[in-house]
Structures are given as structure tokens and as C-alpha cells.
Amino acid sequence: MFIEQVYKYQHDFWRYLIGVIAVVFGIIIGQIPLTIVLLKEAGFEVMNMTETDMMQALDSNLFLFLMLLTYAVGLGFLFFIVKKLHEQPLIALTTSRKKIDWSRFWFAFGLVAIFIILTTVGDYISNPDDFLWNFKLKPFLILLVISVVLIPVQTSFEEYFFRGYLMQGIGVMVKNRWVPLVVSSVIFGGLHFFNPEVTKLGNTIMIYYIGTGFMLGIMALMDEGLELSLGFHAANNLLTALIVTADWTAFQTHSILKDVSEPSAGWDVLIPVLVVYPIYLIIFAKKYHWNNWKERLFGKAERPELLNVSEES
Template identity: 25%
Template sequence: MIVRDRPFSSYLSSHGGWKWGAFIKSFVVAFLIVLIFSALDVLINHQTVSFNNVKAFALVLGVIVIPFQCFSEELLFRGFVMQSLGSWIRIPVIPIVIQGAFFAYMHSYDISGLVGVLACGLIFGVVAWYFKGLEVSTAMHTSNNIIANLSSVFIVSSAADSMLWDSATMIAQMIIIFAVIYWLDKKFGWFE
């Protein structure tokens, strides 16, 4: 009733199922951009990279579990919530804003962290809407969370770290990733 008897694959993509090529290409681009930002953050904020405190469990979590967690969030917020609302409300910005707010609500951060998560939820919503599927938003989300996890394992943060700085750089990363993937799609027809 909510989604008018739609097949499950329609939540993933309007292209008739998951497009692995789009996901993998987008993931590589997103991962490299987030990695560059993280490296710059280490250099700018004079953070220490420590290989002595590596926890095997956290590495396994970062490589294996996080992609499933990100995919699940994308499926819930951009797949189910946004698309269900979009089937009732024909103005795309309204479901994008609602799912973004719901996405932020489900995360427990301070106000500056929530602003960053809200902005990412909105960006992921625009990306899923623009590319007509979850592949690119899932790639962006997964790359961000994997690098964040690996950073928490390898990087000894300084006391000067701030959630506001982290949120601002995360928003900038997501905008740059979207712009680069958009350009690559227009230039080379990545998603045709």
C-alpha cells in the first residue's frame, strides 16, 4: 500500500537493479577523495599516525561490516523513506529534506556533528535522486565511513580536534565527490 506493490530492485535503482559498475567506479573516486582529505587533515592539524595501536577487530569492522551498514542506511533512508514519500509528493526537495532530517535524527552527535550528518543526508538524497539509484550515494557513504573508521584506528587525534571542523570537511568532501562523479558521468558517460 505504501509503495504500490513495487519490486525490491526498484528501491535500489530505477535502472532495473543494482549497477555494480556505477558503484565500484563511484567508490574508487569517493575513497580517493576522502583519503586525500584525511591525509591533509593529518598534515594540517599535526596529528600523529600510529601503527602500534592497530586493533584487528576495528580493521575487520571497517572493511567488512561498514559497507553493509552503509548500504542498509541508504536502502532505508534514500530507498524506502525518500522514494515512498516521493511516490506521494511530486516535489523532490520535500522527500529529500524529510529523509535527510530523519537520517540526522538517527545519529547521536553534538549539534555541529548533527549539522554535518544532516548535510550529508541531504547530499546523499540529491545524489540518489539525480543518478536515479543508490549506487553513488552508497559509494560516497561507504568510503566516508570506512576512512573515518580507519582514521580512528590509525590516527591519534589532538585535543584541538573539533566536530565542527570534521563536519565542514565532510560536507566539502561530499560536494567535491558529487561534482567529480557528475563531471565524469557527463564527460565519459559513466552511467549510460
Template identity: 30%
Template sequence: MKHLSRAFDGENQWWKFVVVILVALGVGQIVGAIPLIVVMGISIAKNGGQVATPENPMDLSAYGINPSLGLALMVIPFIVTLVLAIVLIKSFHQRTSKDVVNGGQAFRWNRFWLGVVVWGAIMLILFFAQLAISPEELEFRFDPAAFIPLVFVAVLLIPIQSGTEEFIFRGYLAQGVAGWTKRRWAVILIPSVLFALLHAANPEVKEHGFWMMMPSYFVFGVAFAITAVLDDGIELAIGIHAVNNTLGALLVTSKESAIQVPALFFQQETDPVKESLVLVLSSVVLLVVFKLILDWDFSVIWKKIEPESV
């Protein structure tokens, strides 16, 4: 298993990870946000400076910005972050993007699409079950003129956002933790905690509370991390994350959603406890399905990462 053992290369100093992550995330988010700020400024100026502050700061339509355009602008910081991360990792660690993804192999598209198909199927089953059991919870709001452009933007760009997060947390940071601790369980837990904290500013957290939402982000992060550890690379996790965010944007939105777009359905009220329980159960199902398909051995999680396994 080469993905985590790739960290034993003499370039795993903690300060390098601090510099790379702070610069990639900090500069990437600031520079990447410039197009959004410019468009927002132009839109506000066109409205004579009269803009109602939205309850959800991610609702760019309040500033007169087309939701699909707004979604595209929100992905730009992730593109800049990914490019910066790849360049900085090469400079500081002498590792290529392939090294970070799976230890040096070509990108395994079959794994990516497996993640998309399996988690996409689970999401659709849960969605249609909710629609059948509690149709009153969902309000159908199909607008072809708004939805069709959204499909193109979501399918093309949201996977970049998801892939960037996986590259940094389940790829790069996981290798750092592997080199420092030599423990796979630490590789699963530590990046998952940081992944959850990264989402602490999301509108859902403001709506439902920090301690209500953090377990959900943490559980999802753990599911991603387990797939990366057992599959010796992050392609599965990228596929799961990408289809989760893409289908989530296209199917259902709510007033506190982090992605405010004209989805097919609008959910007036959300139950974070029920959604957390569903997420835990569906994550377990996901891992069981992958075990059956890929013949995973979960005991690997408790085994020490050996440098000589490179």
C-alpha cells in the same frame, strides 16, 4: 528514470511506511542488540560487576569487550533491520529489494565502486592534507594486533550498516516521498532531515551540541540524496556512505566518535565548525566530479516526477 516513479504503483499509502519503518527499525534494533547485551553481561560478570561507566557509551572496551568484536556486534542490529525491511516492503508494497535500490534493475556494482573510489580518494586527500598541515592534531597509535582484525571487520561489516541506512532513507523512504509529493527536491530534503535526526543520539552530538552537529548530518544526507536522484538509484550513495564510515573507522578516532575502535590515529580535539565547512566543500567537489563523469543534469532536481515515466 524508474527508481522514484516505481512509487506510483497504488501501494504508496502513508500508513504502510510508518508500519514498515517503525517495525524494521524498532524490532531490528532491539532484537539485533541482544547479542551485544549478552556479551556485555558476560564481560561485566567476569569483572565481578565492577565496570567504570565510559564517557562515550559507544566505547565498549570499558566493558572489557574487544573493539573489533564490539564493532561486529554493533552491526548486527542493522543486519536484522535490513532483513525485516526487505520482508515487510515485499509484504506491504509488493516491491522487491531491487525495486527499492534502483527501480528493478540488477545491483549496479560499477556505480557502488565508483562511489567508493571517488569519495575514498577525497577522504584520503583531506586526511593527508591534515597530516601535513597540522600533524600535532593527530597522535599515531598503530597496534598491529588490534588494527589488523579491525580492518577485516570494518571492510566486511560496515558497508552493511551504511547500506541499510541508504536502503531505508534514499531508497524506500525516498520512494514514499516521491509518491506523495511528485517533487524531486522534496525527495532530497525530507529524508535528509529524518536521516539527520536519526543520528541525534550520537556521541558527537552530546559533545558539540545538537545545532552544531545536525547541519553536518543534513548536508551529508543531501549529498547522498542528490546522487540517488540524479543516478536513478542508490548504489552510488551506498558506496560513498560505506567508504566514508569504513575509512573513518580505520584512519582516525576521537573520544566522541560514534565508532570507538583502535584506528591508526587519535585526534585529541575536533573542531566541528571546520569539519562542517570541509564536509560542505568536499560534498560539492564530489557532486561536480560525478557530473563530469556521468554527465548529470542538475536541472532534473526541479522537474516533476511523472507516473508515466515507469
């Protein structure tokens, strides 16, 4: 199974500690190009800049490219650590299946893409005054290339690190499934605390980020792999970057539309977590015949031979 298979590889606590430090170091290394460009444009004032200030100091396409480059470097460090320090193949970080099931990735990607497109079109038709037409061909084509190439890298880093590396590492340490689900989800959501959306909407938006972490973690545990969460996350960020931007979001892009409405952290935060996400989980559960939810989410994560002995007794 997705967590239990890690027992076949090098899974000592100190290896995961070094691994996390190495990945954080990789992220810092990846930020060097962005820092150099910002220093050139804004001098040492960059030290006092918020993320919004940084985005406004550069062309949005350039900022997006440099920001996403950070995750590409981080992903490279993560894959290196997994292969060399843990002697674990990439497929074992991705799935418990014998090979990566790309049909799962594309199903999740398509489902989320269709939902985002339909809801955005519906919102635009219902509230046209909330949007400005932001489309400019050349900047949009550059955005399209950057987004298609690098946004899946960014989302893959987050999935492989939080739902893969941390979930597997914590799972074999505590020998259960619910603790890695909770810890990885809270850390994932908590790291979004510094996003511009939190400044604009307040701490209530953290319900959405942490709730998203829980949903992606549940998908990984129930499906015994990352394929669904990889597709879900890639579609969400990619379509968001291409279709709608706003002055207060983490992705300020040359998108098709610009949202100029005054946002609020009310039902807009709760509906995705309490209504939309459960619907996604029901769809995935029906399609992939998920069962035994209690065991998969709250069961033990012991060595496979120990699990077999326990089942026989």
C-alpha cells in the same frame, strides 16, 4: 524513474507505516546481543550508560561487531518487508536501471577513499602532534575483517532505508521529489543527534549530518538510483574506521592513527558541506551527464502514464 517506478508495486500508506514500524522493531531485535553482553559486563548500570560509556565497557572490536550486527538485522527486516509487504524487487529499491550498476558504486567508493587517504596523510604531515600511532597488528586485522564485512551492511541499511524506502514511499504519497528529499535528509541527520560527536562539538555538527543527508539524497535523485550513495557512504565509514579514531567519535576502533587534537565545530563542519560536497556533485554530474536538475529535484513524482499525458499536452 527511481521514485515513479514504485507505482508498479504495493505502495499504500498503511504498508509504509507498517514497514517503518517493522524495521524499527528489527533494529531493536538486533540490539539484543549487544544488550546481553553489556548486562554481563556492567550489570543493570547499562541502563544509565551513554554510548561512550558502552564503548569503553567493551573491547572496541567486540563493541563494533555487536553494534554493526544491529544494522544487519535491520537490513534483513527491511528487505523482507519490501519483498513481502510491497511485492517490490530489491533492484527497484536500488535503482531505476534494469540492473544494478556496480561501476557507479566502485567509482564513488574509490573517489571518496582517495580523498580521505590524501587528506588524512596531508593532515598527519602538517600536524603530526595531533596524532598518535595507534596501530597494533592483531586488533587491526580483526577490525579489518569486521569492517570490510559489516560496515558496508550498516551503510547499506541507511541508504536503503533513508534514500530508498523513505524517499520512494514519501515520494508516491506527496507526488513530488523535493519533499522526500527534505524529510529523509532531516530525519537521517537528526538521528545522529545522539552520537558522541554532538556531545563533544555541540549542535553545530548537525549541519554536517543533515548536509550529508541532502548530498546523498541529491545523488540518488539526480542519478535515479542508490549506487553512488551506497559507494560513497561505504567508503566514508570504512576508511574512517580503519584510518583514524578519537575518544569522542561514534567509531572508536583499533585504527592506524588516533586523533588527540581538540576538535572544534567551526570551518571543519562547514567546509565539507559548502565546498567538498559540491565538488563531489560536480564530478558525478560531469561523469554521468546529469541534466535537468530542476525537474529531477523539484519535479512531480506521479504515475508514469500521468507524466506522459502531461508531457504530450
